[in-house]
Amino acid sequence: MSYSDKVIDHYNNPRNVGSLDKASHDVGTGLVGAPECGDVMKLQIKVNRETSVIEDAKFKTFGCGSAIASSSLATEWVKGKTVDEALAIKNMDIVKELSLPPVKIHCSVLAEDAIRAAIGDWKKKQGSGKPVAVEAK
Amino acid sequence: MSTDVKVPQVAAQKHSSNHKGIKLPIYMDNHATTPMDPRVLEEMLPYFMEKFGNAASRNHSFGWVAEEGVETARERIAKLIGATTKEVIFTSGATESDNLAIKGVAEMYREKGNHIITAVTEHKAVLDTCKRLEKYGYRVTYLPVQKDGLVDLDDLKRAIDDKTILVTIMAANNEIGVLQPIAEIGKLCHERGVIFHTDATQAIGKIPLDVSKQNVDLASISAHKMYGPKGVGALYVRRKSPRVQISAIIDGGGHERGMRSGTLNVPSIVGLGKACAIAQEEMPQESCRLAGLRNRLRERITSRLDEVYLNGSMDHRLPGNLNISFAYVEGESLLMGINDIAVSSGSACTSATLEPSYVLKALGTGDDLAHSSIRFGIGRFNTEAEVDYVADRVVETVERLRELSPLYEMAKEGINLKDVKWAGE
Numbered sequence: 231m232s233y234s235d236k237v238i239d240h241y242n243n244p245r246n247v248g249s250l251d252k253a254s255h256d257v258g259t260g261l262v263g264a265p266e267c268g269d270v271m272k273l274q275i276k277v278n279r280e281t282s283v284i285e286d287a288k289f290k291t292f293g294c295g296s297a298i299a300s301s302s303l304a305t306e307w308v309k310g311k312t313v314d315e316a317l318a319i320k321n322m323d324i325v326k327e328l329s330l331p332p333v334k335i336h337c338s339v340l341a342e343d344a345i346r347a348a349i350g351d352w353k354k355k356q357g358s359g360k361p362v363a364v365e366a367k
Numbered sequence: 368m369s370t371d372v373k374v375p376q377v378a379a380q381k382h383s384s385n386h387k388g389i390k391l392p393i394y395m396d397n398h399a400t401t402p403m404d405p406r407v408l409e410e411m412l413p414y415f416m417e418k419f420g421n422a423a424s425r426n427h428s429f430g431w432v433a434e435e436g437v438e439t440a441r442e443r444i445a446k447l448i449g450a451t452t453k454e455v456i457f458t459s460g461a462t463e464s465d466n467l468a469i470k471g472v473a474e475m476y477r478e479k480g481n482h483i484i485t486a487v488t489e490h491k492a493v494l495d496t497c498k499r500l501e502k503y504g505y506r507v508t509y510l511p512v513q514k515d516g517l518v519d520l521d522d523l524k525r526a527i528d529d530k531t532i533l534v535t536i537m538a539a540n541n542e543i544g545v546l547q548p549i550a551e552i553g554k555l556c557h558e559r560g561v562i563f564h565t566d567a568t569q570a571i572g573k574i575p576l577d578v579s580k581q582n583v584d585l586a587s588i589s590a591h592k593m594y595g596p597k598g599v600g601a602l603y604v605r606r607k608s609p610r611v612q613i614s615a616i617i618d619g620g621g622h623e624r625g626m627r628s629g630t631l632n633v634p635s636i637v638g639l640g641k642a643c644a645i646a647q648e649e650m651p652q653e654s655c656r657l658a659g660l661r662n663r664l665r666e667r668i669t670s671r672l673d674e675v676y677l678n679g680s681m682d683h684r685l686p687g688n689l690n691i692s693f694a695y696v697e698g699e700s701l702l703m704g705i706n707d708i709a710v711s712s713g714s715a716c717t718s719a720t721l722e723p724s725y726v727l728k729a730l731g732t733g734d735d736l737a738h739s740s741i742r743f744g745i746g747r748f749n750t751e752a753e754v755d756y757v758a759d760r761v762v763e764t765v766e767r768l769r770e771l772s773p774l775y776e777m778a779k780e781g782i783n784l785k786d787v788k789w790a791g792e
Contacts, residue, residue, distance in 0.1 A: 233703070241703055247771055264789035265735035265774060268697055268714060268723065272773035290773040294699040294714070298771065347790070 233295055234329035240299035245306045248288040250274040258352025260344040269293035269337065271301045273344035275308060275316075277352050282313045289344075296334040300324050300341035313349050391707045393753045397592075397687060397746030398541050398569060399711060403638070404594035404747065410641040411596065414634035422631045423622060433633045440640025447643040448567075448586065449577035450603050456623045457636050460600040461568040462492040463616075464587035465535075467602055467627065468564045469496045471613025472533045472585070473505055476562070480530035486510045486518050486547075487729045489537055492587075493566055497535075506530070512729050515680035516545035523555060533562050538570035538586075542713065542726040542742055543679030544688025546574065553582025562611055568592055568600075572646030573654065573685055578603055584611045590635065594747055595642030599635035602627075653747060658686035660745050660754050665689055667758035672765055678713075678727055678740055687745040692727075692736040695775035696768045701741060704764035708757050713740035735784075 233241070249272075252259045257276050263269040270293065276286040287305035291298045303324055308316040321338035324330070330338055394402065414436055422437045424430025441452045458464045473483065485497050487509045497507045508526045510518050518536060527534070534556050539546050549565055556563035564585035570576055571586075572593035578586060586603040590596055604626065605611045619628030646653075669675050674694035690713075693701065698714030713724030714737070723737035732740070741761075745754070769775040774784060 238703075241700070244771060249776065261773065262790050265738070265784060266733070266789075268734075268738040270773055270789075272776075290771055290776060292695060292772045292774045293697050295703040297697075298700060343790075 236303075236328050237295055237299040237330070240302040240328070241295045244289075244298060244302040246286075246288050246302065246309070247290065249290065250276055250286065250288050255355055256352075258348040258350070258355065260347025260349075260351060262343045262347050263293070263340050265292065269297050269340055271297065271340055271344040273301060273304060273341075273348045275348045275352060277313060279356075284308045284311055284313065284316055293337065293340075294334070296328070296330055297337040297340065299328050300330070300337045301344060303327060304341040304345055308345060313352070316345055317349060319345060389750070389752050389756055392709055393707065393749070393757060394709045395743050395745060395749060395753070395757060396709045396711055397744035397749075398544070398742065399744065400591045400597065401594045401746050402748060403591075403596060404642065404645060406645060407595050407638045407641045411634045411638040414637050418633075420633075422633055423620065433631075436633055436637045436640075437631055440636045440643075443640040443644045443647075444588065444601055447576075447647045448571065448588075448603060449579045451606065453624075454578075454603055454606050456602045456604055456626050457631055457639075458600045458602055458627055459598055459632075460591070461490075461566065461587045461589035464589075464600050464602040465490070465492040465564075465566055466496050467613065467616050468585040468587060468604075469493065469533065469535055470500065470616055471626070472562055472564070472611070473500050473503075474614035475612050476532040480532040482506045482508070482528060482530040482532060484508045484510060484523065484526050484531060484534045484536075486512060486536050488512050488516060488540055488543075488545075488726045489535070490541055490566055490568070493535055493537070510536075514731055515683070516540060516543050516678075516726075516730055517680060517683060518547055518552070520548065520551055520555065523552060527555075527559050527561060531559070531561050533564060535564040535566070538565045538567040538576060539574065539685050540679070540726065541569050542724060543690045543730070544569070544685035545679040546570070546683040546685065548683075549576070549583065550581040553584075556584075557582050557609075560609075562609075569685060572643065572650065573687070575650070578605065584609070585613075588639075590639035590642055593642045593646055596635045596638045599632050599639050601639065654686040657745050657747075657749075660749060660751060661687055661689050661743070663751065664743060664745070664754045664758055665691070667755065668761055671762045676732075676736060678730060678732055678736075689743040689745070690740060691743075692732065692739040693741065693765045694736065694739060695772045695778060696765050697738050698740055700768055701739075701761075701764055704768065705757075705760045708760060710744070710757075711742040713742065714738045 250257045260273045272290045274288045275284045289301040289305045291301045321342040324338035418432045420429030420433035422433040441455045445452045553563045562584045567586045568589045584605040588601040590599045676692045678690040698712030727737040
């Protein structure tokens with residue numbers, strides 16, 4: 231299988247690799263996938279409580295090149311967005327940006343799941359699952 | 368000879384590198400296929416234009432010359448495996464040989480019984496053939512293998528019943544290189560009056576195989592796994608004690624004593640013969656050299672990386688094979704990182720089915736480690752400098768990917784990954 235240039239670029243130069251303090255009140259952690267399935271993504275966000283803007287994002291991924299690229303891209307995209315804006319990111323946006331072939335679509339789904347899981351974890355920390363700092367729309 | 372086609376030196380390389388004088392990319396996937404030995408090509412060339420005759424033409428010298436080439440090849444193959452020339456049937460390759468052996472016996476001995484025994488780690492050419500026969504009313508037993516990849520002879524003993532007509536167990540596995548106890552299996556089969564077929568694709572030319580001493584009745588052979596051309600192979604069919612008969616799959620002009628019709632692929636058959644002759648001549652030194660390189664590769668990887676696991680027996684293994692799993696690193700991403708080296712992975716991501724290697728699963732290797740496996744196939748044209756380069760690249764890439772791996776991080780934090788409740792996908 232050949233990879234798109236963007237996948238190769240993210241694989242060779244992954245953005246935002248690392249970990250944030252998962253115990254911190256401002257940090258949301260999403261851990262999705264399973265080792266048996268060959269894909270595990272950990273995506274973390276640090277959210278500004280006042281503005282609900284994602285100020286930092288980090289990831290670590292066990293998976294194929296497309297999985298690494300999808301999660302790397304996800305961290306790039308969520309940074310600077312509000313939590314609600316980040317929730318609007320769809321897996322097909324990632325598929326399009328990275329030109330993922332059909333067999334790799336599940337990697338993008340996992341990345342979307344990771345964003346949602348991280349935001350869900352952060353919201354939970356803000357109190358009983360209610361989006362405290364998110365403006366009601 | 369009057370052809371003036373130039374014989375290339377080993378495989379044509381597109382890229383080049385100045386790294387220790389080695390050429391990139393490095394081919395280390397010799398279980399998938401092997402580059403052709405220049406000596407094989409040289410032997411084949413006259414049979415394309417000058418000696419183009421049909422080996423079945425009995426009335427003129429063109430036919431006789433082609434037939435002579437074919438018969439020399441037959442002798443060389445027979446000599447390599449301890450057979451007689453009349454016991455060698457040419458085919459299009461090992462997949463056809465497996466089909467011919469299994470379906471040929473199934474049809475011929477249908478009145479005697481309908482039971483076939485094989486093993487779960489066989490090549491798909493055997494497994495899928497058996498599966499098809501199940502649709503036609505045959506009963507197939509798929510023997511499990513032990514942790515080291517070997518079939519348990521007691522399991523086999525128990526599986527044979529009075530309806531068993533065929534046992535088909537490979538000589539060497541294509542993924543993990545594990546060697547089955549062919550001689551013992553053959554002896555057991557002969558004691559019970561059961562025909563024994565072995566898919567010897569990966570074994571022939573790499574390790575000594577003697578159909579008489581090892582009680583083999585049918586053996587599948589492929590040329591392109593032993594530095595010969597693609598698209599040609601052979602099937603050994605025993606003629607004496609016991610005489611084995613098979614029904615043909617391909618009917619036609621009655622070539623190959625009715626067992627495989629179709630005009631013989633003379634140049635390729637000549638190539639297969641030459642490949643066998645070279646293998647016979649050089650096997651003692653070559654297997655020793657390859658085992659040395661393989662052990663060097665293993666040593667240079669395992670001495671620098673922790674949590675690297677060998678898949679399959681080390682004692683019963685092809686000399687050029689190394690199959691190892693790098694915990695916490697997914698196989699396809701590892702291949703992507705070492706993209707100047709051609710190897711294979713048992714990862715699901717590298718297969719069309721999205722399932723990790725069924726061979727590794729059969730050993731009891733967890734799916735997680737199956738996803739992390741790499742198969743190195745060291746061959747005739749690999750050098751020590753290449754092995755060292757491959758080891759360096761693998762180590763540096765695994766280290767980089769582990770830094771990227773949440774699993775490695777969790778393991779280092781002391782979390783037992785088996786206890787984690789994964790969300791799944």
